[in-house]
Amino acid sequence: MTVHSDFMKNNTIILLIISVVVLAAVVYTLTGTESPEDYIERIEAERERQFKFIRFNFESPLTDEQKASFTKLNFYPIDPTYKVKARMVPIEDRKVREVPLTDGTKEKYIEHSWAEFELNGKSEKLLLLQAMNEPDKRNFFLAFADATSAEETYGGGRYINARQDGKNSITIDFNLAYNPYCAYNPDYGCPLPPKENLLDIAIPVGEKNYDK
Template sequence: MQKRNILIIGIFVVVGLAFWYTLTRSTDEEIYVENIQKERERQFRFLKFNLDSPLEDHQKSELTSLSFYPIDMSYRVRAKMVPAEDRRMLEIPMTDGTVEKYLKHSYAEFQLNGQPLRLLLLQAAKESDKRNFFLAFADDTSGEETYGGGRYINLRQDGKNSITIDFNMAYNPYCAYNPDYACPLPPRENILEIPIRAGEKDYKKD
């Protein structure tokens, strides 16, 4: 086979692989966005119609939508789990002044938009599945664009020493909708000085 033909075939292979990669990536992103949208719809329907919703009846009748930041895949990060050296039960303050016990389990270390971050992963005292974790955090949007008491993400360990954190899945605690509910406050390790413009906004604001 002539050298020129080999070069042409090589170019076609590279172009084909690039097209396949772009198509696959696009499809994956579309599926990802669709799944986030479905979860947001499920969340809305729970608050609007479920008997266990924290909303009062008049709030349910007035609720037409929830407010979210645009879905941004850059806020889905892979974090290294570093075990806490002083692993122990913590009494996490609640919004009503009481406390609730959580295990200080490990730290999630990752980079977000080029900035290194470290967040404390908690585990409920009664959690039976030891791969499930609770992340409560506040950031520079708290009290302005998002609920002042912080937001939550439910996490599941998906690697031996790693975990995926998707800030697009950040949601408001019940007390953001109804002050009669008591909610855990973010530990000091999880109060960020940067804005996390992903996930749910304060439902009373645009």
């Protein structure tokens, strides 16, 4: 009877462990939440994709001479606290804004919404712009500058590809902030961050300045 009891007890423990694992998998699936390990792996994979594009793609902003000596992109360490869920506040009277580019020209965008969020205990907001010809209305262009700009990061700001993921919400992951083409090659014209997106705080994640 003791052997049978121990066997049943062990089976119960195994079933409980399996149930917890299955439940965790279901929660991740339903909520879209990643484990910390999966998150870091995804960011690292995106960084590797960026490097390969800049190094090998024919559409890369690097010249052939630059590619010959290019060995890596520079990034801050990954910090999940800089992935924030923002509340989208639509701009009622949406206007077309002519955004200045680094080459002196201008490009038209729609002033769409404000993304309001908290970061390190402080309330922040950024202006979400949308390209005039954007086919997917859930995609937004987010250009920003912060206290690291012109120091550790590119002086002309950095970009994030932001995508609406709820009725009134959007995820902004600063770990995915990347440099515009003009950070690598001044022959390119790149949109400058709007004045509303000049943050007075440091965002020490994402891509650092290109080390020529």
